[in-house]
Amino acid sequence: MQTRTRFMAVMFTLVVLLMATSSVLAQEISCSACHDDSTLITGKQTSLSDAVHGTGEAFGRGTRAGCAGCHSGGAFSAMVAQGLTPDTVEVGDPNPTRQDCRTCHQVHVTNTEADWALETTAPVALYAFENKTFDGGKGNLCANCHQPRRVIAAADPNDNIAVTSSHWGPHHGPQSAMLLGMGGAGDVAGTPSFHSKMVTDTCVTCHIGPEMKHNFEAKAGCSDCHAEDFDLDIKQAEVEALIVELGELLEAKGLYHDGHPVVGLYPAAQAQALWNYIFIAVEDGSLGVHNPDYTRALLEASIAALQ
Ligand code: HEC
Ligand code: HEC
Ligand code: HEC
Ligand code: HEC
Ligand code: HEC
Ligand code: HEC
Known part of the structure; x- marks a missing residue:
């Protein structure tokens, strides 16, 4: 009986050991899964070096707490790990990085191929709005940074709105809100665009695409839905x-003068038209593609308000 118990105990230990070893084997570190003679890494480095993420000057803004979560790649990773949002980051990054491989991918966490996993794909509560969430698949990664920082102020009792600085506006990068049909000013009702609902991984599908290009130009996958003779230039020219x-x-x-809003107190409808111009022309940058209907409606209402 005693021998049998001991035998069972030994077997049990062996099975446990075997299981432990095989799980280690399954995730064995393999530097060469990525560092080999292929262009897996260099191909992406090359295209990233053509993109604003890789070249931009604005990463220097990452030394300030209020800018770090979006402008420094390193501070972004720390923000995600701590469960913070860009407006709750309390320290700047003394050594800010560009938006590089480590910003978006895990890199050297398990030292296996699994480290290409994205840093986050959780839905993003857009912090300038109440109870509005961007849920666009892998594009959620992008929406953490590409979201507005502000909405326009309400009109004062005399129906005026103050333009408070030459950097007044939603801030560069409001593309996630534009896709959802929000962030503009005035009485124009927006709805989420076809693109936000039908393109599975939103930003990532159009700006990276199946070839995994890393210059972030938006040319991918359009012909899955649009006819061969679909002329993007013509559509954009109408909005332009x-x-x-x-x-x-x-x-x-x-x-508006010299690429900036002019500080002053204006009738609400005029300030709203100014806001919409900045939102669409200066900051969204897609010439209507992100949300064709909302973009047109905002532009037409704003033009009417100034005539
Ligand atoms: C998931 C793919 C992947 C795996 C696995 C991987 N690396 Fe890397 N490695 C990268 C990427 C991406 C970079 C950053 C390249 C860049 O910044 O342009 C990098 C950079 C490096 C660098 C350059 C210095 C630095 O840190 O940027 C060294 C050295 C390095 N890796 C060593 C290793 C070793 C050793 C292992 C195995 C223990 C390993 N890597 C596993 C993807 C990987
Ligand atoms: C950590 C924050 C962050 C993340 C994550 C991020 N971006 Fe960016 N993005 C920026 C910043 C900051 C800039 C401007 C860089 C500069 O000027 O230095 C930028 C610039 C861009 C540009 C170029 C805009 C121009 O004016 O030419 C595109 C396109 C872009 N991002 C798309 C994306 C997409 C698509 C994703 C997701 C795959 C993404 N971004 C993820 C912060 C981010
Ligand atoms: C919620 C994220 C976020 C925060 C917070 C943020 N930015 Fe940005 N910023 C962006 C994104 C995204 C872009 C690039 C947008 C694009 O090109 O479409 C950008 C672009 C810029 C640019 C233009 C860069 C260029 O190359 O033309 C400047 C300047 C800038 N930001 C300054 C700041 C400053 C200063 C702060 C802090 C006071 C700040 N930002 C905070 C996301 C953010
Ligand atoms: C702004 C964010 C961003 C940056 C910066 C970035 N990537 Fe990516 N990368 C992505 C996204 C998003 C995908 C698509 C992932 C998917 O579809 O699962 C991707 C895909 C990849 C893939 C294919 C992964 C797979 O599972 O097949 C590789 C390899 C890769 N990136 C390498 C790099 C390297 C190397 C760098 C730095 C030189 C880099 N990336 C920088 C966002 C980024
Ligand atoms: C249906 C495809 C599609 C989706 C989805 C999409 N974009 Fe775009 N985006 C475009 C196109 C097309 C342009 C215009 C590019 C051009 O004119 O060169 C553009 C323009 C931009 C620009 C301005 C680039 C510049 O050169 O000034 C940024 C930044 C950007 N998109 C980021 C995003 C982000 C972030 C998301 C997700 C929140 C997103 N986009 C979702 C297609 C898309
Ligand atoms: C999953 C399907 C799908 C994909 C992928 C897609 N689109 Fe669309 N797109 C649509 C739908 C649906 C509409 C709305 C069509 C309508 O209103 O007639 C639309 C509308 C548009 C419009 C406005 C057309 C107009 O008449 O004003 C433009 C511009 C556009 N898409 C550009 C693009 C570009 C550029 C890409 C690739 C970067 C792309 N789309 C990818 C489905 C898609």
């Missing part, structure tokens, strides 16, 4: 024409 018209009206009324 409205942008030019609105820009000229704002210059003529003295609200």
Whole structure:
């Protein structure tokens, strides 16, 4: 009986050991899964070096706490690990990085291929709004940084809105809100675009695509849905024409000059038109693609408000 118990105990230990070894084997560190003679890494380094993420000057902003979560790759990773949002980061990054491989991928965590996993794909509560969440698959990674920092102030009792600085506006990078049909000013109701609902991984599908290009140009996958003869240039030119018209009206009324809003107190409808111009022309940057209907509606209402 005693021998049998001892035998069982030995067997049990052996099985446990075997299981432990095989799970170690399954995740064995393998530097050469990534560092080999292929262009797996260098191909991405090359395209990233053409992208603003890789070249941009704005990563220097990462030394300030209020900017670090989005502008320093390192501070972004720390923010995600701590469960913070860009507006709750309390320290700047003394050694800010560009948006590099480590910003978006895990890199050297398990030292296996699994480290290509994205740092986060959790839905993003857009902090400038109440109870609005961006849930666009892998594009959630991008929406952490590409979200507005502000919404426009309400009109004062005299129906005016103050333009408080030459950097007034939602801030660069409001693309996630544009996809959802929010972030503009005035009475224009927006709805989430077809693109936000139908393109599974939103930003990542169009800006990276199946070839995994890392220059972040948005040319991927359009022909999955659009006909071969679909002419993006023509569609964008129509929106561009409205942008030019609105820009000229704002210059003529003295609200916008030399690439910046002019500080002052303006009738609400005019300030809202200025906000929409900055939102669409200066900051969203897609010339309508992210949300064709909302973009057009905002531009048309803003032009009407200034005429
Ligand atoms: C998931 C793929 C992957 C695996 C596995 C991997 N690396 Fe890396 N490694 C990278 C990436 C990505 C970079 C950053 C390249 C860049 O910054 O352009 C890098 C950079 C490096 C560098 C350059 C210095 C630095 O830290 O940026 C060294 C050295 C290095 N890895 C060693 C290793 C060793 C040793 C292992 C195994 C223990 C390993 N790597 C496993 C992807 C990987
Ligand atoms: C850590 C924050 C962060 C993440 C994550 C991030 N971006 Fe960016 N992105 C930026 C910043 C900051 C810039 C501007 C860089 C500069 O000017 O130095 C930028 C620039 C860009 C640009 C170039 C814009 C231009 O004006 O030319 C594109 C396109 C872009 N991002 C798309 C994406 C996509 C797609 C993703 C997700 C796969 C993504 N970004 C993830 C912060 C981020
Ligand atoms: C919520 C994330 C976020 C925060 C916080 C943030 N930024 Fe940005 N910022 C971005 C993104 C994303 C871009 C790039 C947008 C694009 O090009 O479409 C950008 C672009 C910029 C640019 C233009 C860069 C260029 O190359 O033209 C400047 C300047 C800038 N930010 C300054 C700041 C400063 C200063 C702060 C802090 C006071 C700050 N940002 C905070 C996300 C953020
Ligand atoms: C702004 C964010 C961002 C940056 C910076 C970035 N990547 Fe990526 N990368 C992505 C996304 C998003 C994907 C698509 C992942 C997917 O579809 O699962 C991807 C895919 C990849 C893949 C394919 C992974 C797979 O599972 O097949 C490789 C390899 C890769 N990236 C390497 C790199 C390297 C090397 C760098 C630095 C030179 C880098 N990436 C920088 C966001 C980024
Ligand atoms: C349906 C495809 C599609 C989706 C989804 C999409 N984009 Fe775009 N995006 C585009 C196109 C097309 C442009 C215009 C590019 C051009 O004119 O060169 C653009 C423009 C941009 C720009 C301005 C680039 C510049 O050169 O100024 C940024 C930044 C950007 N997108 C980021 C994002 C982010 C972040 C998301 C997700 C929140 C996203 N996009 C989702 C297609 C898409
Ligand atoms: C999953 C399907 C899908 C993908 C992928 C897709 N689109 Fe679309 N797109 C649509 C739908 C649906 C509409 C709305 C069509 C309509 O209103 O007639 C649309 C509308 C548009 C419009 C506005 C058309 C107009 O008449 O004003 C533009 C511009 C556009 N897409 C560009 C792009 C570009 C550029 C890409 C690739 C980067 C892309 N789309 C990828 C489904 C898609």
